[in-house]
Every structure is written in structure tokens, then in C-alpha cells.
Amino acid sequence: MTIRHHLNDDLLIDYAAGTLSEGWSLAVACHLAMCPQCRDQLALAEAMGGALLEDLAPVAGPDDSWETLKTRLANASEEPAKPVLRPARATLPEPLRSYLGGDIESLKWRNLGNAKQILIKTGDDTTQARLLRIAAGKPVPEHSHGGRELTVVLTGSFHDAVDSFGPGDIEDADGSLTHQPIADEDQDCICLAITDAPLKFSSRLLRMVQPLLGI
Amino acid sequence: MTDRNVPAGIPNDTISAQIVAIAATRDMASFEALFREFGPRIRAYLLKLTRDGQAAEDLMQETMLAVWRKAGQFDPTRGQASAWIFTIARNTWIDAWRKQKRPALDPDDPALVPAAEADAPTLLELKQRGAALHEALKALPEEQVELIRLSFFDEASHSTIAARLGLPIGTVKSRIRLAFGRLRAALEEKK
Numbered sequence: 435m436t437i438r439h440h441l442n443d444d445l446l447i448d449y450a451a452g453t454l455s456e457g458w459s460l461a462v463a464c465h466l467a468m469c470p471q472c473r474d475q476l477a478l479a480e481a482m483g484g485a486l487l488e489d490l491a492p493v494a495g496p497d498d499s500w501e502t503l504k505t506r507l508a509n510a511s512e513e514p515a516k517p518v519l520r521p522a523r524a525t526l527p528e529p530l531r532s533y534l535g536g537d538i539e540s541l542k543w544r545n546l547g548n549a550k551q552i553l554i555k556t557g558d559d560t561t562q563a564r565l566l567r568i569a570a571g572k573p574v575p576e577h578s579h580g581g582r583e584l585t586v587v588l589t590g591s592f593h594d595a596v597d598s599f600g601p602g603d604i605e606d607a608d609g610s611l612t613h614q615p616i617a618d619e620d621q622d623c624i625c626l627a628i629t630d631a632p633l634k635f636s637s638r639l640l641r642m643v644q645p646l647l648g649i
Numbered sequence: 650m651t652d653r654n655v656p657a658g659i660p661n662d663t664i665s666a667q668i669v670a671i672a673a674t675r676d677m678a679s680f681e682a683l684f685r686e687f688g689p690r691i692r693a694y695l696l697k698l699t700r701d702g703q704a705a706e707d708l709m710q711e712t713m714l715a716v717w718r719k720a721g722q723f724d725p726t727r728g729q730a731s732a733w734i735f736t737i738a739r740n741t742w743i744d745a746w747r748k749q750k751r752p753a754l755d756p757d758d759p760a761l762v763p764a765a766e767a768d769a770p771t772l773l774e775l776k777q778r779g780a781a782l783h784e785a786l787k788a789l790p791e792e793q794v795e796l797i798r799l800s801f802f803d804e805a806s807h808s809t810i811a812a813r814l815g816l817p818i819g820t821v822k823s824r825i826r827l828a829f830g831r832l833r834a835a836l837e838e839k840k
């Protein structure tokens with residue numbers, strides 16, 4: 435598996451800084467789980483954060499800051515670390531499984547023509563996260579984006595007029611792109627898609643039923 | 650710090666040794682030294698993000714408590730001590746101050762795609778890379794380093810920062826990309 439589409443520097447830096455909102459961060463974290471190369475880049479961005487921290491001019495605090503800290507330390511109980519239960523094998527990576535409440539075989543899909551979807555709840559009201567399952571060989575209706583769309587391929591692959599995307603690849607589309615992704619023939623394509631505005635479908639009929647489908 | 654012949658920043662190997670001592674023997678002298686060195690900088694970082702002196706002090710203390718608790722998780726062969734402390738301060742700020750979570754991967758997840766086995770860098774190499782990073786930061790044009798600083802020390806999005814500086818968003822993003830590219834190049838030489 436060779437990943438060809440990686441994280442943009444601005445996503446990487448905002449994720450390292452902790453300022454990227456939860457929806458986009460979910461896509462970034464899923465790509466990172468599948469891409470050792472971008473994990474190295476994240477480590478570099480965090481090293482940069484460390485270097486900037488070292489270079490900050492110190493700010494003095496209250497005189498009793500150290501005494502207060504020592505007292506809190508003495509009173510803090512050492513809570514034993516909770517053991518994390520992990521399955522022996524998994525298809526979808528963390529943190530996505532936790533958001534979905536399970537792995538691929540436990541999911542309840544909603545039909546959407548050639549595709550199925552699951553809306554994912556996050557604490558971020560500026561984005562919508564969804565899991566999409568595009569039937570093998572089938573297209574998703576042609577659409578453009580009112581805003582940004584991040585798509586991470588989890589299994590299978592898709593292509594559009596410009597490019598192709600396989601497992602782990604991330605597509606960063608802005609409002610100017612109109613495309614019709616088509617899943618490749620060999621298997622269904624499952625991807626995580628994050629958007630910050632409703633998709634604009636080229637078909638008038640789809641635009642009309644859009645609110646009913648929750649897309 | 651103004652002498653350009655002396656590498657800026659804090660000696661990371663000293664800090665690394667302190668964190669290791671905290672983990673191994675709960676060494677209070679090391680913890681106090683770490684607090685004296687880093688506490689005022691962590692406070693400065695959190696003050697920039699929260700603009701609230703009391704919150705900055707509280708979150709700095711939370712950060713230091715987490716450093717004490719998590720010291721055993723720090724691996725001095727994997728990276729800079731300051732980077733590790735930065736991530737703890739950042740996560741403390743997100744947990745306490747932001748209303749959203751920051752989803753992160755699980756390093757022990759069975760679905761994680763592992764990295765190819767690589768030799769861990771030696772401590773000397775890590776030290777050189779730390780120095781290289783500082784030198785590269787210093788060598789960046791001010792307009793680029795300013796945007797990097799804003800990215801890390803200001804909660805505002807790039808579009809808000811762009812509007813504030815009166816720059817097109819594309820310019821902001823390309824300056825960030827240029828700056829990050831130079832730092833990356835500087836470190837790759839030391840790999």
C-alpha cells in the first residue's frame with residue numbers, strides 16, 4: 435500500500451498546534467494512523483512547537499507558585515492507569531472506531547442511491563463528518579462543495595476525472611472543485627468525508643431531496 | 650539569547666535527564682529544576698492562548714502535574730524533551746479550555762499502519778537536530794516565522810489571521826508552507 439496523497443502543511447501545523455477543529459482533526463488523525471510518513475512530519479511540527487516554547491520570554495507567576503504545585507502534588511492521588519481494551523485485529527483505525535462505536539461489521543448504513551452513509555456525531559458544529567460506502571464500480575452523484583471537503587479512503591479506492599485515491603490517501607477539495615468520484619471495480623470504497631458546507635449536487639432532483647437524506 | 654553563536658533554547662539533554670530521573674525515582678530536585686526552567690515558559694505559552702493570567706497559571710500547574718505523572722512515558726531516544734512538554738501543555742489547554750476534542754491516533758491500535766523499522770537516532774544526533782531546528786527558526790524571514798508563531802500561539806484560524814494581517818489566505822498558507830519546508834530541509838540534513 436503506497437499512499438500518494440498526504441496531509442497539507444497547514445493542516446499538519448494546525449493539528450500540531452491543537453487549533454484545528456474536531457471534524458477536520460478526525461480526518462487528519464485517520465490519515466496519520468495509516469501513514470507513517472506523515473507521523474514523522476507531525477513529530478517535526480511538534481518539535482517546532484517545542485522549540486518555539488523554549489524561545490518564549492518567561493512570564494513570572496505568583497511567588498507561591500512552586501509551593502502551590504508541591505502541595506497539589508502531595509495531595510494528588512496516583513490513579514492507576516485504566517487498561518485499554520483493544521481487539522486483536524481491526525479494519526477501521528482509531529480514533530474512528532470510537533466515534534462509530536465499533537468496527538466495520540457492526541455498522542448500520544443508510545441508503546443513498548449508489549452509496550450508503552453514516553453520519554458521525556462530533557462536538558464540532560462547524561463541520562459534518564460522515565462515513566461513505568460507494569458501491570464497487572458505481573459513481574457518487576456529481577457535486578461541488580460550498581466549502582472544503584476532506585476525504586480519507588479507508589478501504590477500496592476511487593477515482594475522478596483528475597486523480598485516483600487508494601487506502602490511506604487524503605483528498606483536500608475546496609469550493610472550486612466539481613467532481614464525480616467513482617469507486618473502482620474490485621470492491622466497495624469506504625471513506626471518511628468531512629465537509630463544512632452542504633454539498634451542491636448538479637442534479638436538481640437531488641438538490642430537492644437533499645434535506646430529507648441529511649446530506 | 651541575543652548571541653548568535655550560542656544555540657538558543659534550553660539544553661534538551663539536561664531536561665531529558667531530569668524527566669528520566671522524575672520517572673525513575675520521583676526525584677523532587679529534578680522536578681523543581683524543570684519547573685524553574687520550563688514553568689515560566691509554559692505559563693507564557695498558555696497566557697498567549699487564553700489571555701487570562703489566572704487560567705494560564707492554573708493550566709501551567711496542570712501541565713506540570715501531568716509531566717510528573719506521565720514522566721515514565723517519555724522516551725529520550727525518540728525526540729526532544731521540549732516537544733514532549735509542548736504536547737502535554739497543548740493537550741492540557743485543549744482539555745480544559747476548548748469545547749472540542751482533539752481526536753488522536755492510538756499508537757497500539759491493531760489497524761495502525763506501522764513504520765518501517767528504523768534505527769533510533771543517537772542522543773548526539775538528537776542534540777544536533779535540536780540545535781539545527783533553532784538555527785533554522787532563527788534564519789527564517791520574519792514574515793514567515795511570525796505566521797508560524799501565530800499558528801502555534803493564537804487560536805485564530807488562518808483565514809482570521811489573514812484578515813487581521815490584511816493578507817490573502819493563499820499568501821498566509823504559502824508562507825507557512827515555505828517556513829515548514831525550510832525547517833524540514835534543515836533537519837533532513839541532520840538525519
Ligand SMILES: [Zn+2]
Pocket residue numbers: 437439440441465469471472473
Ligand atoms: Zn501521509
